[in-house]
Structures are given as structure tokens and as C-alpha cells.
Amino acid sequence: DAGVIQSPRHEVTxxxxxxxxxxxxxSGHNSLFWxxxxxxxxxxxxxxxxxxVPIDDSxxxxxxxxxxxxxxxxxxxxxxxxxxxxxxxxxxxxxLSSGANVLTFGAGSRxxxx
Amino acid sequence: GDSVTQMEGPVTxxxxxxxxxxxxxxxxxxxxxxxxxxxxxxxxxxxxxxxxADDKGSNKGFEATYRKETTSFHLEKxxxxxxxxxxxxxxxxNTGNxxxxxxxxxxxxxx
Numbered sequence: 564d565a566g567v568i569q570s571p572r573h574e575v576t577x578x579x580x581x582x583x584x585x586x587x588x589x590s591g592h593n594s595l596f597w598x599x600x601x602x603x604x605x606x607x608x609x610x611x612x613x614x615x616v617p618i619d620d621s622x623x624x625x626x627x628x629x630x631x632x633x634x635x636x637x638x639x640x641x642x643x644x645x646x647x648x649x650x651x652x653x654x655x656x657x658x659l660s661s662g663a664n665v666l667t668f669g670a671g672s673r674x675x676x677x
Numbered sequence: 678g679d680s681v682t683q684m685e686g687p688v689t690x691x692x693x694x695x696x697x698x699x700x701x702x703x704x705x706x707x708x709x710x711x712x713x714x715x716x717x718x719x720x721x722x723x724x725x726x727x728x729x730a731d732d733k734g735s736n737k738g739f740e741a742t743y744r745k746e747t748t749s750f751h752l753e754k755x756x757x758x759x760x761x762x763x764x765x766x767x768x769x770x771n772t773g774n775x776x777x778x779x780x781x782x783x784x785x786x787x788x
């Protein structure tokens with residue numbers, strides 16, 4: 564398996580622009596998580612899906628952030644409009660919702676908003 | 678609520694030194710416990726796990742024992758190497774598959 568695949572790996576954009584981050588979870592995994600990592604705040608859970616349904620989005624910072632999972636093999640995290648304080652590394656992770664619950668992370672998308 | 682507290686870093690050790698990174702968790706239910714490692718520029722990777730009390734997880738010379746009586750899951754390694762330099766995260770997962778991560782502990786091993 565290729566693991567959790569995220570794109571783009573790096574994105575540099577200007578304040579006010581729309582940003583879309585993409586994730587392909589491991590085939591067969593039915594839970595998907597979006598995390599944000601910064602030096603100041605560490606690793607923060609933004610939202611997670613179970614069987615394509617959002618279960619907990621309490622970590623989404625504000626209305627500028629939205630996430631979708633239209634099918635079991637694809638999810639997006641969108642920021643519109645982006646702001647400099649959104650600069651961070653965004654990780655997608657997936658797991659099976661039963662059993663030992665091992666969470667597998669993607670390599671991350673590093674976002675810089677100028 | 679559910680949480681994980683781990684030792685703050687950064688930690689700097691000489692090669693072959695003994696490593697301990699402390700981790701405690703809130704005792705809600707019967708969580709599974711994990712240590713993840715993040716090498717520079719990469720995502721988090723599972724290092725080891727334990728799913729019930731008294732279980733010992735081990736991998737690459739690292740060990741951690743699930744201690745229910747002290748609600749702890751401390752990470753240890755007897756002899757660290759330069760290649761162990763990374764950030765280490767303690768985590769717990771409840772039966773609802775919700776993960777809670779600690780703040781991470783940065784380890785630097787110098788030759």
C-alpha cells in the first residue's frame with residue numbers, strides 16, 4: 564500500500580487566496596483525520612470523519628475552514644480566504660475504526676500564506 | 678476530559694545514554710496507548726503501542742509499559758543513537774477511535 568497520500572506537499576500563497584489540500588487515505592480505512600501542526604500550538608485535531616461522515620469538527624478554527632469527504636478514498640480541506648496565521652503543516656491520517664486503532668499519517672502539506 | 682501529558686523538551690543526550698520520556702494519561706475508560714515518532718520533514722510514524730494494562734510495547738530498542746496504577750506509559754531506550762533524534766509524541770485512543778496527542782518531546786542525540 565502506498566500509505567496516506569497528501570497533496571500538495573508544499574504550497575505558498577498570498578493572503579486572501581483559496582487553498583485546497585487533498586488526501587487519499589489507505590484503502591480499507593474508514594476513519595480519516597485532519598491535523599494542523601505549528602510550533603506554537605503543536606498538533607491540533609481539526610476534524611475527523613467516520614465512514615465519510617464528519618463526526619467531530621470542533622477543532623476547525625473558524626468558518627474559513629471547511630472539510631469534505633465525498634467518498635471513502637478522498638478528502639479535502641479548504642481554507643477560504645487564507646490568512647498568514649494559517650501557515651502550518653497540515654496532516655491527514657487514516658485508520659480502521661475498530662481494533663487496535665493504529666493511526667497512519669501522510670507526509671503532510673506545508674502551507675505558507677504570505 | 679481525555680488527555681495526555683508528556684514531558685516537555687527539548688531533551689539533549691549523548692550517544693549511548695539512557696532515555697526516558699514521561700507520559701501520563703487521564704484514566705477515562707480503557708484506552709489504547711501509543712508512541713509516535715516524527716523525523717524532520719516527515720509525518721508521524723507509529724513507534725509502538727499497548728492496548729491493555731501491563732502490556733509492553735517495543736520497537737527499535739524502545740519500550741513502554743502500560744501502567745494502569747500510575748496511568749503512565751513512559752518511553753525508554755537503553756542506549757540512544759544519533760539517528761533517534763526526532764520528536765516523540767505520546768497518544769491515547771478511546772473506543773470511539775478518537776486520538777489525543779501530547780505536545781511532543783524533541784530529542785537531540787549528539788555524538
